[in-house]
Amino acid sequence: KQEVTQIPAALSVPEGENLVLNCSFTDSAIYNLQWFRQDPGKGLTSLLLIQSSQREQTSGRLNASLDKSSGRSTLYIAASQPGDSATYLCAVRGGSNYKLTFGKGTLLTVNP
């Protein structure tokens, strides 16, 4: 059974700092990994999708990496802003019917 762990559970940083969120998974037989953002009381917004054959994916100030063999992914946020405050969720897709398995998220607070 796939298990996804996100560390840390919560992170508080001052505005402007670069930061890294971590995601690990137990079964390396995945199709892809997706990072989401969730604001309080809202749905999930897709940030980045990395295919199993890729090592990195970038979108603006966000950069996600994937090391499938070691079961790890990181989400790098450059020059953080208060608007980046949210919960960040990592999910891996695998199995016979391409199900997404989620970590419990990292609650990020960026202080002005």
Add this chain to the structure above:
Amino acid sequence: DAGITQSPRHKVTETGTPVTLRCHQTENHRYMYWYRQDPGHGLRLIHYSYGVKDTDKGEVSDGYSVSRSKTEDFLLTLESATSSQTSVYFCATGQTKDTEAFFGQGTRLTVV
């Protein structure tokens, strides 16, 4: 984002009553999923569909059933609601195993 509409957005119901939640998508995505999100548990898969009339159970399917008679609609039914089913329910869709998953805005269900 994909056009995913969940209805209702909020519902309060009594223990023992049946409840149906609806997910409607306009993207013609093949795969549809129902998740529930609870504090301390994160997002857990209830049921999913990989085509019209093709559905299967997720990890927390007891007490729930689903139906998919059209590509665009995926219904989740709580056969006899219990307080343990108080949660936020999310619908997600995806075209293939290689593409992004998109989420609806969620339905907050309270069983009293």
